[in-house]
Amino acid sequence: MDIGESNLNFRHKIGDQDLIIAIAQDYKSNKVLMVAYMNREAFQKTVETKKAHYWSTSRQKLWLKGESSGNFQNVKEIYVDCDEDAVLIKISQKGGACHEGYESCFFRKLENNKLEVVGKKVFNPDEVYKS
Amino acid sequence: MDIGESNLNFRHKIGDQDLIIAIAQDYKSNKVLMVAYMNREAFQKTVETKKAHYWSTSRQKLWLKGESSGNFQNVKEIYVDCDEDAVLIKISQKGGACHEGYESCFFRKLENNKLEVVGKKVFNPDEVYKS
Numbered sequence: 156m157d158i159g160e161s162n163l164n165f166r167h168k169i170g171d172q173d174l175i176i177a178i179a180q181d182y183k184s185n186k187v188l189m190v191a192y193m194n195r196e197a198f199q200k201t202v203e204t205k206k207a208h209y210w211s212t213s214r215q216k217l218w219l220k221g222e223s224s225g226n227f228q229n230v231k232e233i234y235v236d237c238d239e240d241a242v243l244i245k246i247s248q249k250g251g252a253c254h255e256g257y258e259s260c261f262f263r264k265l266e267n268n269k270l271e272v273v274g275k276k277v278f279n280p281d282e283v284y285k286s
Numbered sequence: 287m288d289i290g291e292s293n294l295n296f297r298h299k300i301g302d303q304d305l306i307i308a309i310a311q312d313y314k315s316n317k318v319l320m321v322a323y324m325n326r327e328a329f330q331k332t333v334e335t336k337k338a339h340y341w342s343t344s345r346q347k348l349w350l351k352g353e354s355s356g357n358f359q360n361v362k363e364i365y366v367d368c369d370e371d372a373v374l375i376k377i378s379q380k381g382g383a384c385h386e387g388y389e390s391c392f393f394r395k396l397e398n399n400k401l402e403v404v405g406k407k408v409f410n411p412d413e414v415y416k417s
Contacts (some may be wrong), residue, residue: 162401169298176321178309185316190307190372202396234392235401237384241321243392253368261365261374265333270293270366 164239165195169212175240179207179220179252182231182245188252189260193242205230207244224283226250251277254284295370296326300343306371310338310351310383313362313376319383320391324373336361338375355414357381382408385415 165173174192181188193201197208197217207228211218221227232245253260253274262274296304305323312319324332328339328348338359342349352358363376384391384405393405 167300176307178318178321180318187309187311187318187374190309190321190367233396234404235394235396236321236391237386237388237393238391241391243318255368257368260367260369260372262368263366265364265366273365 162239163195163198163235163242166240167192170215172210172212172215174210174212175242177201177207177209178241178243179228179246179248180243182247186259187261188228188246188248188258198242201230201244202233207246220252221249224250224254224278226252226278226283228252250283254280256280256283293370294326294329294366294373297371298323301346303341303343303346305341305343306373308332308338308340309372309374310359310377310379311374313378317390318392319359319377319379319389329373332361332375333364338377351383352380355381355385355409357383357409357414359383381414385411387411387414 165175167174172194174194177193178190179188191209194210197210200208207220209218227249228246230244230246234243251258256276256278257274258277263270264273296306298305303325305325308324309321310319322340325341328341331339338351340349358380359377361375361377365374382389387407387409388405389408390405394401395404
């Protein structure tokens with residue numbers, strides 16, 4: 156993968172990193188599972204390995220999604236937005252995407268000024284992240 | 287809307303703004319239409335008016351989506367992610383979401399190291415943005 160050809164614009168500067176936004180969407184259900192950032196290396200590794208890699212802005216490190224939990228994201232398709240500063244990856248999610256055990260990180264809905272849990276819990280984070 | 291109760295974490299600092307990421311998804315088709323940022327005011331106005339507002343990081347201003355094009359986004363549902371630094375808004379999109387005339391900003395797919403246009407053009411930007 157020659158990233159030069161895809162002309163991405165890593166214009167989101169957080170800390171010392173140049174980043175794009177990456178949205179992960181289930182390739183079958185079209186459910187939005189999570190959003191995170193990728194630096195150039197994370198994007199390149201995602202394309203090359205077909206497993207989603209991100210840049211963790213909190214831990215300041217490259218992050219293969221699933222490296223701790225086993226909940227890898229197999230990448231089926233990659234879409235690029237008009238400004239070339241965001242990608243939409245359509246994935247097959249092993250287990251759940253959310254570190255709190257839910258299928259999607261967007262498991263709460265704003266209703267009458269309160270957050271209500273509406274998502275489905277698909278694994279127990281205490282077991283998955285225990286080691 | 288008392289944003290305090292929703293506990294959002296405007297932790298993405300770009301320029302002098304504290305921002306959350308906002309993903310707009312068609313509430314019927316589940317197509318992801320665009321991603322942008324919201325500051326506190328944009329989020330508050332989105333909740334209050336049920337029309338999507340964003341913070342434009344390039345123009346450094348509050349931005350009512352559709353203010354130039356007429357392509358407003360009527361907000362049906364708002365979801366918040368685990369880290370409370372991103373929202374997923376399910377919307378009804380008037381016209382198209384993309385300023386280039388496409389239904390979705392993610393109108394190009396990465397195929398064999400090239401970007402191929404796969405999206406549907408739904409309006410002519412030269413006409414819509416002419417004034």
